[in-house]
Amino acid sequence: MDLVKLLEFLADGEYHSGVEMGAALGVSRTAVWKALGKLESDGVALEVTKGKGYRVRGGLDLLDYDVIVSRLQLHSDKLDSVCVLQDVDSTNSYLMRGDLLTSGYSVCLAERQTLGRGRRGRTWHSPYAKNIYLSMAFGLSGGAEVLEGLSLALGVAVANCLSDQGIQGVGLKWPNDIWVDGKKLAGILVELKGEAEFGWKVVAGLGINVLMSENDGRGVGQPWTSLELVSGKQTHDRSLWSAFLIESLIETIERYRTNGLSSLLDDWSKFDILAGKEVTLSGVEGGGVCHGVDSRGRLLVDIGGKVTVVNAGEVSVRPNESTD
């Protein structure tokens, strides 16, 4: 049976009996019961109460394609497609499997990822209908150097968007982790397809924790936070947030295409949480003090009085103290 229809039924947070749902969806009680079991194993927190039926406590705010698309005002002409999936291995993988692009942007969002991927081969926790999993595919022409600053530009896009929407204390940890209060709120994974001479096909994937519960976040291997925790607000319209983020990403990528990273470096510095901080570099003996980034987006670290240039992907950087 159609799990989405069942979820839409349960989205109101009220109790519904198996008989009621079966009748409304035109299936047997057994089919409803099996589908509920599937939802539960997919991570939907169902409550069962004798005599009342089933409910999702607090209800579900499901992604709404119409809301997302109707709120895309500024750059809708540059969008080739927006797809909203219930279930996918990874929104990045989904777009990477697609054909090479036309000149516009393709967006994929999902309620859940079964194989969500983070940087450096890590898993990205992707519980159902709690967070934002958004990937955007676009073309970029130029040599390998055009990719260097892109990671930082994408981080600036997300940080500006969060900050413009009133989230306080947003910071960027080079190259593009989004942190608030010393904890990770969001991350970006950039993947590439294509040959430099024909232009790059870029897939930029953004994961933002929105309403992830302690329970859902168990197993995330680092301190994390969510929009709910940092804003103190228990409701966040993920469709609206998705629209704001898509607009900010396109806006910033267009700026990056025209003017390169130089036009975004002031914004980067505003959010840079490592500036002046002591850091440990993986794979490098000892650590050093960060001094911002160069014009190509490479991290500058003073190691024993000598400034060393660090490329994204070569090392991971860990602040030695709290960066809130």
Ligand code: BTN
């Ligand atoms: C990181 O490690 O900080 C990057 C996390 C990127 C997660 C997002 S969620 C949407 C997209 N699909 C994925 O599989 N990963 C990215």
